[in-house]
Amino acid sequence: MEAQRHRCGYCELQVTSYGDVEHYRPKSEIKQLEAVGEEQENLHNLVSKSRKTSKMCEDGYWWLAYDWDNYLLSCTLCNRPYKGTLFPIKEQRPVHPDPASEYPCENPKQGDQETPLLMNPFDPNLAPSEHLEFTESGLIKHKTDTGKETIDTLGLSRDSLNTGRIWAAKKIFQYFKNFASAAPGSDAEKLFASEIVSMGNETSIASPGMCRIIYENLVDGQGTWEAFENKWKVD
Numbered sequence: 001m002e003a004q005r006h007r008c009g010y011c012e013l014q015v016t017s018y019g020d021v022e023h024y025r026p027k028s029e030i031k032q033l034e035a036v037g038e039e040q041e042n043l044h045n046l047v048s049k050s051r052k053t054s055k056m057c058e059d060g061y062w063w064l065a066y067d068w069d070n071y072l073l074s075c076t077l078c079n080r081p082y083k084g085t086l087f088p089i090k091e092q093r094p095v096h097p098d099p100a101s102e103y104p105c106e107n108p109k110q111g112d113q114e115t116p117l118l119m120n121p122f123d124p125n126l127a128p129s130e131h132l133e134f135t136e137s138g139l140i141k142h143k144t145d146t147g148k149e150t151i152d153t154l155g156l157s158r159d160s161l162n163t164g165r166i167w168a169a170k171k172i173f174q175y176f177k178n179f180a181s182a183a184p185g186s187d188a189e190k191l192f193a194s195e196i197v198s199m200g201n202e203t204s205i206a207s208p209g210m211c212r213i214i215y216e217n218l219v220d221g222q223g224t225w226e227a228f229e230n231k232w233k234v235d
C-alpha cells in the first residue's frame, strides 16, 4: 500500500483498509475476454451478465505466485469482476495438441517471450500517454491495442470511474488552457503551472495518472510530465 500510495494500480482510486493483492500474470489459470459487458446502473459492485470470459489455459504463471514484481495492489472491483485471471498478450498462445480438450491453449512456460497487452504501472518503459487519452469530461479512450485491451480487461470505461473523473478532467484542461495563454514569466503562468503540478502530483486527491496523461497528450509529445513537474514544482 505504501509503494502505491494507497491507490489501485489499475483505476487509481484510493484503497483504504480493503484491497486485493492482485497477480498481474495470473498464477492459477488464464481466461480470455469474449464480451466486455457493462457496469450495472446503481450497482457499481456488479458487472452485467453480458460480460463473458472463457478459460484458455488450465494453469497460469504458477512460478510467479510469490514474485513481488508480479504483485499489484488493486481495488476489489478492478480485481474480481474485471481483471480476474485475464492476461491478454500480443502473440497467439500455443494451441493445445488435443482438439477435444476444453482448454484451447497450452499452458505458458517459464522463460517464454511474450508481449503483454495489459499496462503494468511498474513497467519502467511504460508511457501511459502513448496508449490512452481522456476527454475533457473524463472519458477514457485508447490510442493503441495495448490501451484498448487494458481498458476492456479492467473495465476502465465503467460509468462509476467516468463519473468520478469528470471534475479533475475539466479542471486540468482549464488550467492547461490558462497556463498556455499566460504571458511567459508572468505570475499567472506560475500560478497555473503550480495548479497543474498539484493535480498530477503523487499526493493529489484527484486522478494524478489521468492528469499526467492529459498533460502529455496536450503537449503532443513535446514534453514529459516529469520534466514539467521538475520545472514548476514548488519546494
Ligand SMILES: [Zn+2]
Residues within 6 Å of the ligand: 008, 009, 010, 011, 012, 013, 074, 075, 076, 077, 078, 079
Ligand atoms: Zn481499481
